[in-house]
Amino acid sequence: MLRAGSTEISVPLVKKKNGLLRLPRISFSHIGIFLSAAFLLFLTLCAIAPELFTSYSPVDMNAELLLLPPSAGHWLGTDHFGRDMWTILVYGARSSMLLGILSVLIGSVAGLIIGMISGYFGGWIDTITMRIIDVIMTIPGTLLAIIIAVAIGPTFFNVVLAISIAYIPSYARVVRSAVMSIVSRSYIDAARTIGTPVPVIMLRHILPGCLSPLLVMATIGVGMSILAGTGLSFLGLGVIKEIPDWGYILSEGRSYITVAWWISVFPGLFITLLVVAFNILGDELRDRLDPRHIR
Amino acid sequence: MLRYIGNRLLLAVPVIFGTLTLVFLIVHWLPGDPARILVGDDNEADIQYLREQLGLHLPLWRQYLNYMWNSIRGDFGHSFANRQPVMERLLEQLPATLSLAVVSTLFSIAVGVLLGILSAVFRNKIIDYVIRVLSLFAISMPKFWLAILLILLFSVHLKLLPAIGNGSFKQLIMPAFALGVTGAGILARMVRNSVLEVIHEQYVLTLRSKGLSERKILYQHVLRNALLPALTVIGIIFAGLVEGAVVTETVFSRQGIGKLIVDAINQKDIPIIQAAVLICAVFNILINLLVDLAYSLVDPRVRNSF
Numbered sequence: 001m002l003r004a005g006s007t008e009i010s011v012p013l014v015k016k017k018n019g020l021l022r023l024p025r026i027s028f029s030h031i032g033i034f035l036s037a038a039f040l041l042f043l044t045l046c047a048i049a050p051e052l053f054t055s056y057s058p059v060d061m062n063a064e065l066l067l068l069p070p071s072a073g074h075w076l077g078t079d080h081f082g083r084d085m086w087t088i089l090v091y092g093a094r095s096s097m098l099l100g101i102l103s104v105l106i107g108s109v110a111g112l113i114i115g116m117i118s119g120y121f122g123g124w125i126d127t128i129t130m131r132i133i134d135v136i137m138t139i140p141g142t143l144l145a146i147i148i149a150v151a152i153g154p155t156f157f158n159v160v161l162a163i164s165i166a167y168i169p170s171y172a173r174v175v176r177s178a179v180m181s182i183v184s185r186s187y188i189d190a191a192r193t194i195g196t197p198v199p200v201i202m203l204r205h206i207l208p209g210c211l212s213p214l215l216v217m218a219t220i221g222v223g224m225s226i227l228a229g230t231g232l233s234f235l236g237l238g239v240i241k242e243i244p245d246w247g248y249i250l251s252e253g254r255s256y257i258t259v260a261w262w263i264s265v266f267p268g269l270f271i272t273l274l275v276v277a278f279n280i281l282g283d284e285l286r287d288r289l290d291p292r293h294i295r
Numbered sequence: 296m297l298r299y300i301g302n303r304l305l306l307a308v309p310v311i312f313g314t315l316t317l318v319f320l321i322v323h324w325l326p327g328d329p330a331r332i333l334v335g336d337d338n339e340a341d342i343q344y345l346r347e348q349l350g351l352h353l354p355l356w357r358q359y360l361n362y363m364w365n366s367i368r369g370d371f372g373h374s375f376a377n378r379q380p381v382m383e384r385l386l387e388q389l390p391a392t393l394s395l396a397v398v399s400t401l402f403s404i405a406v407g408v409l410l411g412i413l414s415a416v417f418r419n420k421i422i423d424y425v426i427r428v429l430s431l432f433a434i435s436m437p438k439f440w441l442a443i444l445l446i447l448l449f450s451v452h453l454k455l456l457p458a459i460g461n462g463s464f465k466q467l468i469m470p471a472f473a474l475g476v477t478g479a480g481i482l483a484r485m486v487r488n489s490v491l492e493v494i495h496e497q498y499v500l501t502l503r504s505k506g507l508s509e510r511k512i513l514y515q516h517v518l519r520n521a522l523l524p525a526l527t528v529i530g531i532i533f534a535g536l537v538e539g540a541v542v543t544e545t546v547f548s549r550q551g552i553g554k555l556i557v558d559a560i561n562q563k564d565i566p567i568i569q570a571a572v573l574i575c576a577v578f579n580i581l582i583n584l585l586v587d588l589a590y591s592l593v594d595p596r597v598r599n600s601f
Contacts, residue, residue, distance in 0.1 A: 012542075015422075028424060053485075055566070119475075127508070131309070131310070131313065132313070134310055134313075135310055135313035135314050136317065137318055137573075137579075138310060138314050138577075138579045138580060139314065139317070139318070139537075139572055139575065139576055140534070140535060140537050140538040140575050140577035140579070141538065142538035142541065143537070143538055143541070143556065143572060143575060144321075146560065147321050147322070147560065147568070147572070148321065148539070150560050150561075151321060151322075151324040152324070191562060223435060227435075227437050230437055231438075231439065231542055234437075234439050234542065235541070235542065235545065236556060237560075239527075247437075250439070250440060250443070251439075252435075253443075254443060254546070257443065257446065257447060257451065258451055261447055261451075264440070264447075265440075265443075265444065265447070266441050267440075268437060268439075268440030268441075268443070269440075269443070270437045271437050271439065271440065272432065272435050272440065273435075275434075275435035276431055276432060276435040279434065279435055280431070281429060
């Protein structure tokens with residue numbers, strides 16, 4: 001309220017209009033972002049310190065507790081070895097999240113380098129690189145990941161590597177087109193004219209322009225990588241460890257689907273929610289970074 | 296136009312060569328000795344004999360040359376597992392996967408485009424939010440999980456649909472749905488954005504001020520332009536179905552290329568793996584070509600540039 005003699009204008013959060021209270025508008029996207037961030041935070045904590053969320057051990061096989069439905073003692077039931085489902089899922093968060101984030105990290109950094117070199121130098125480097133990328137892209141991504149994962153052996157890092165390799169071509173292409181549109185601008189010519197060394201041009205001028213499309217692709221890519229990784233585990237081609245990965249326990253649950261649906265249903269639910277969270281964040285990022293995008 | 300097609304097919308040849316080479320390299324990277332796996336026991340003499348029979352004793356470059364030369368002539372060898380000619384085995388399994396792919400793509404297109412348009416036209420109303428949330432979940436759900444949920448609901452509880460097998464249409468419904476949902480979600484989101492972009496263009500404002508009815512604007516002008524980019528997405532979805540088929544066929548115990556590939560990888564059945572991956576790759580190239588052709592048919596700007 002503007003008061004005579006004072007330069008202070010205070011705008012109350014809650015406006016009174018015709019006597020009715022109007023609350024500040026919280027749109028659905030805000031709710032979505034909040035829930036996604038909260039869920040991701042929860043899973044990150046699960047990955048770092050699973051003991052905080054459960055008192056059971058994921059490897060505790062107890063013959064007396066086989067195939068119990070969800071109850072107060074076992075929130076999500078028990079599996080065919082008597083292990084508590086909630087515990088398995090909490091402990092499995094680490095490998096799922098690491099899988100998604102690492103694959104995308106490796107894939108996007110490699111794609112960034114390849115795309116920048118290909119886009120900046122052009123010529124035969126670009127042609128050859130693009131042909132190789134075309135060839136890699138004709139093989140469906142999941143298939144490529146399966147074959148590579150089987151070829152180099154079922155360890156965690158190898159699965160990460162397999163999925164990254166399957167995604168590098170897409171990242172490289174996106175970066176390359178961003179680079180090519182930047183290179184055509186005059187400030188690059190200006191930098192070249194005054195003798196700026198190539199690596200400096202790349203880092204200072206070209207890199208920032210590539211980052212935003214890459215970032216959007218990467219965020220959504222984490223979701224896709226997690227789907228690919230759990231798919232591999234489901235087919236039995238992923239890592240087999242003591243603590244079952246979400247995809248693996250899901251596939252184990254198939255045999256018990258008629259008597260114990262919770263063994264397959266809950267892992268899938270967790271996977272879906274994780275991917276949804278990353279997708280929501282990715283969408284939000286894209287909306288913020290692209291000024292022309294219509295809500 | 297014919298020259299364009301011819302050009303594209305010609306350009307596809309080196310890509311196919313490259314794919315053949317890549318496949319060969321990756322497959323021979325696979326650990327394990329197929330001969331040893333097939334013989335079963337440790338009889339070294341038998342293993343060595345089988346290796347020579349299968350040509351595995353030759354140096355890698357010779358195996359590569361033999362492979363390339365035979366592939367050009369259309370001879371893809373015989374399956375390590377049952378000595379059946381590879382092409383024959385693949386062609387046996389192809390129809391099941393193809394029918395699954397076609398039905399699920401049609402489903403994706405029908406549902407995805409419709410929901411996308413609805414979502415854009417009724418922007419920010421309840422139905423828009425519902426469709427957006429649904430499509431978000433559709434693209435986030437693992438296909439194998441959705442498949443299991445469907446089996447749980449329709450086969451175990453409601454006993455309406457069969458859970459396994461691949462003879463009848465009834466057995467096609469759930470797998471096609473499981474496979475198509477993701478594509479529908481992708482299309483719904485994409486079509487929504489596309490239609491919204493077009494609706495905000497200047498010419499739509501002009502059409503409105505000329506007094507054209509909303510419905511006419513939608514059908515005759517907006518949709519034609521908005522649906523064009525959807526063609527590319529449809530192509531991508533169709534080509535991506537093969538990988539989806541791998542999990543779906545496993546869950547529903549259907550025959551098909553996907554199951555064939557996974558079994559072959561586990562058995563180190565090299566000729567099958569090579570030929571199957573090659574088929575997927577050729578399929579990809581063909582789909583891309585078809586999408587480009589469709590673009591040229593539908594968009595007069597592209598057509599006139601020939």
